[in-house]
Amino acid sequence: MAAGPSLAVWKFASCDGCQLTLLDCEDDLLEVAGAVRISSFLEASSAVVDGPYDISLVEGSITTEADAARIREVRAASKTLVTIGACATGGGVQALRNFADVEEYLSIVYAQPQFIDTLDRVTPIADHVPVDLELRGCPVTRAQLLEVLAALLAGRRPVLPSSSVCEECKRAGNPCVLVAHGTPCLGPVTHAGCGALCPSYHRGCYGCFGPHDSARPGPLVPLLRAVGSSDPRIVDLLRTFNVHDGSVVSP
Amino acid sequence: MTHRSPPSRTVRVDALSRVEGEGGLDVQIEDGRVSGVQLRIYEPPRFFEAFLRGRHHTEPPDITARICGICPVAYQMSACLAIEDACGVRVDGPLHELRRLLYFGEWIESHGLHVYLLHAPDFMGYPSAIDMAEDHPDLVRRGLAMKKVGNDLLELIGGRAVHPVNVRVGGFYRLPTAAELAPMRERLLVGLDAALETVAWVAGFDFPDLEHHHPYVALEQPDDYAVLGGRIRSTAGLDVPVADFDRAIEETQVPWSTALHAHLLDGDHYLVGPLARFALNRERLHPAALAAAATAGLTGPCRNPFQSIVVRAVELVHAFASAVDVIDAYERPDRPAVDVPARAGVGHGATEAPRGLLYHRYELADDGTILDARIVPPTSQNQSAIEHDLFDFIDDRLADHDDVALAAGIEALVRSYDPCISCATHFLDVRVDRTGSGAP
Numbered sequence: 001m002a003a004g005p006s007l008a009v010w011k012f013a014s015c016d017g018c019q020l021t022l023l024d025c026e027d028d029l030l031e032v033a034g035a036v037r038i039s040s041f042l043e044a045s046s047a048v049v050d051g052p053y054d055i056s057l058v059e060g061s062i063t064t065e066a067d068a069a070r071i072r073e074v075r076a077a078s079k080t081l082v083t084i085g086a087c088a089t090g091g092g093v094q095a096l097r098n099f100a101d102v103e104e105y106l107s108i109v110y111a112q113p114q115f116i117d118t119l120d121r122v123t124p125i126a127d128h129v130p131v132d133l134e135l136r137g138c139p140v141t142r143a144q145l146l147e148v149l150a151a152l153l154a155g156r157r158p159v160l161p162s163s164s165v166c167e168e169c170k171r172a173g174n175p176c177v178l179v180a181h182g183t184p185c186l187g188p189v190t191h192a193g194c195g196a197l198c199p200s201y202h203r204g205c206y207g208c209f210g211p212h213d214s215a216r217p218g219p220l221v222p223l224l225r226a227v228g229s230s231d232p233r234i235v236d237l238l239r240t241f242n243v244h245d246g247s248v249v250s251p
Numbered sequence: 252m253t254h255r256s257p258p259s260r261t262v263r264v265d266a267l268s269r270v271e272g273e274g275g276l277d278v279q280i281e282d283g284r285v286s287g288v289q290l291r292i293y294e295p296p297r298f299f300e301a302f303l304r305g306r307h308h309t310e311p312p313d314i315t316a317r318i319c320g321i322c323p324v325a326y327q328m329s330a331c332l333a334i335e336d337a338c339g340v341r342v343d344g345p346l347h348e349l350r351r352l353l354y355f356g357e358w359i360e361s362h363g364l365h366v367y368l369l370h371a372p373d374f375m376g377y378p379s380a381i382d383m384a385e386d387h388p389d390l391v392r393r394g395l396a397m398k399k400v401g402n403d404l405l406e407l408i409g410g411r412a413v414h415p416v417n418v419r420v421g422g423f424y425r426l427p428t429a430a431e432l433a434p435m436r437e438r439l440l441v442g443l444d445a446a447l448e449t450v451a452w453v454a455g456f457d458f459p460d461l462e463h464h465h466p467y468v469a470l471e472q473p474d475d476y477a478v479l480g481g482r483i484r485s486t487a488g489l490d491v492p493v494a495d496f497d498r499a500i501e502e503t504q505v506p507w508s509t510a511l512h513a514h515l516l517d518g519d520h521y522l523v524g525p526l527a528r529f530a531l532n533r534e535r536l537h538p539a540a541l542a543a544a545a546t547a548g549l550t551g552p553c554r555n556p557f558q559s560i561v562v563r564a565v566e567l568v569h570a571f572a573s574a575v576d577v578i579d580a581y582e583r584p585d586r587p588a589v590d591v592p593a594r595a596g597v598g599h600g601a602t603e604a605p606r607g608l609l610y611h612r613y614e615l616a617d618d619g620t621i622l623d624a625r626i627v628p629p630t631s632q633n634q635s636a637i638e639h640d641l642f643d644f645i646d647d648r649l650a651d652h653d654d655v656a657l658a659a660g661i662e663a664l665v666r667s668y669d670p671c672i673s674c675a676t677h678f679l680d681v682r683v684d685r686t687g688s689g690a691p
Contacts, residue, residue, distance in 0.1 A: 030391070
């Protein structure tokens with residue numbers, strides 16, 4: 001195995017899709033594996049090396065006491081900690097239960113809820129430990145994952161998009177699905193990075209990269225109402241894959 | 252092998268590697284015999300069935316995809332079939348064929364991942380495919396190239412490989428053109444050759460002896476190796492429509508797992524997945540896959556779970572060859588989706604995820620609001636059968652294997668089912684418990 005910085009990949013509550021994106025870098029996987037020492041990546045290897053680790057990629061959000069303790073251990077063992085994807089960075093789809101009664105949820109899924117250990121609220125990694133870099137997306141893109149690894153290897157800052165899906169969409173030359181087709185779209189408030197994928201496939205953005213840094217959902221709401229979205233549906237749209245409190249919709 | 256272990260002890264695998272998601276395994280040994288095996292699924296629960304309540308009937312394809320990053324299309328397709336069933340709509344013709352094509356992309360990606368990156372290293376003696384690549388770079392590159400064709404097919408039809416954006420209840424948002432599909436056809440043919448080479452390669456592995464006799468359960472259709480819908484059949488005589496899933500199978504909860512366990516109503520455990528599909532539907536494979544299976548010595552049901560890697564390779568051949576056939580017959584429909592107006596009702600949908608039968612059930616209000624949702628993934632159906640196989644496998648080897656060798660064999664066996672713990676927790680650290688005299 002090559003020299004180079006050690007890399008660890010960690011999973012918390014998630015679907016596995018973001019770490020799978022690393023294995024999906026088919027053209028680059030063996031080159032990446034040659035440039036770093038993969039020291040702990042349970043999904044890919046049964047050989048696990050103890051920390052400390054130069055780079056930790058963290059997938060998933062915190063939903064149990066045990067995981068809240070584990071992320072502190074991961075942080076302590078990691079020089080650079082990067083959250084990968086909507087769950088680690090924003091809580092993810094499972095954070096929808098923050099709006100509901102967990103006891104009721106337990107009883108819907110499990111006949112004997114007393115066996116299940118779960119916290120009342122689902123929280124992103126940054127609520128528990130300092131995070132050095134956050135990658136957005138449900139899932140993250142291969143290109144951004146490779147850019148982050150390349151930048152960390154070269155000791156430079158990664159070049160990541162900071163604008164909105166709406167700007168990416170304009171640059172791609174797509175007709176506006178909201179204006180031209182009356183399709184509800186979160187492009188104006190959603191963090192760039194997907195390349196305006198959904199509008200390119202003739203549907204509205206559903207916000208899987210989360211709100212961009214200066215997002216103002218307020219002015220978008222009347223536009224969504226104008227194309228026929230009811231307020232409850234607007235709240236659903238805003239708070240699916242990256243939790244939003246929906247308060248901008250309140251009358 | 253190197254020393255005698257105490258007659259009573261616990262063997263524990265704390266965290267299983269090269270599986271999707273995280274879990275462990277405990278094995279209790281009393282007086283030299285296995286007394287208990289538990290797959291511990293400790294991944295936190297994510298409550299999808301609960302937060303689907305109150306959402307709109309158009310949303311489950313996008314939301315349930317997030318249950319699993321390895322088989323999102325399976326969730327999208329089972330959700331679409333169930334909701335369309337509730338609304339009294341049937342999607343067939345070219346839109347159905349395009350769904351099959353997308354699904355083949357997922358089979359290729361998922362089976363390619365499992366055969367080359369997760370399972371083959373056990374037979375080749377490496378901790379990972381990356382280590383294996385140092386000695387066998389061309390083999391690993393062949394696997395990655397096949398997997399990439401699957402991902403590129405997913406991206407072409409679905410927009411992206413993980414959580415495709417182009418699936419909706421009723422069909423798609425945007426249809427590919429024949430010109431976009433043509434170059435993919437050529438790449439699928441290259442993949443088909445690689446899949447045939449893969450069958451020949453994995454058929455030559457040295458497989459540990461193990462034969463199980465669980466009923467196999469899979470979807471069945473009269474003229475296809477069923478992927479999207481069909482009747483639920485078993486090797487023990489079960490033959491019911493998908494709507495009767497609840498009357499054929501029940502789920503129970505066990506204390507050591509956040510995944511529910513499924514059983515046939517007569518109490519018997521059962522297995523879904525490639526071995527089950529192959530046993531029930533072998534003769535409906537694409538001729539190229541059927542021939543490859545025969546060359547590999549598989550002319551009837553395969554009952555050694557370790558050999559599932561050969562069946563997965565055969566299914567790779569089937570997926571590549573069938574995908575080419577879909578493209579050859581493709582005529583772009585007039586509309587990307589059929590209308591699915593909401594109505595009050597209950598709908599059922601089942602499809603064959605790479606890991607086996609995936610069932611969804613939705614109850615809708617007249618405005619499309621979801622009143623109740625139920626999702627039964629393949630891994631929770633397989634948990635009980637896996638535990639039984641582990642019991643037999645370990646019991647046969649206790650006398651002449653130490654705990655280190657046992658744990659390695661146990662992990663390899665668990666991997667052979669391609670368990671997806673992310674799916675099952677809506678598994679694996681191995682612990683062996685030897686109680687009684689001599690226990691530490």
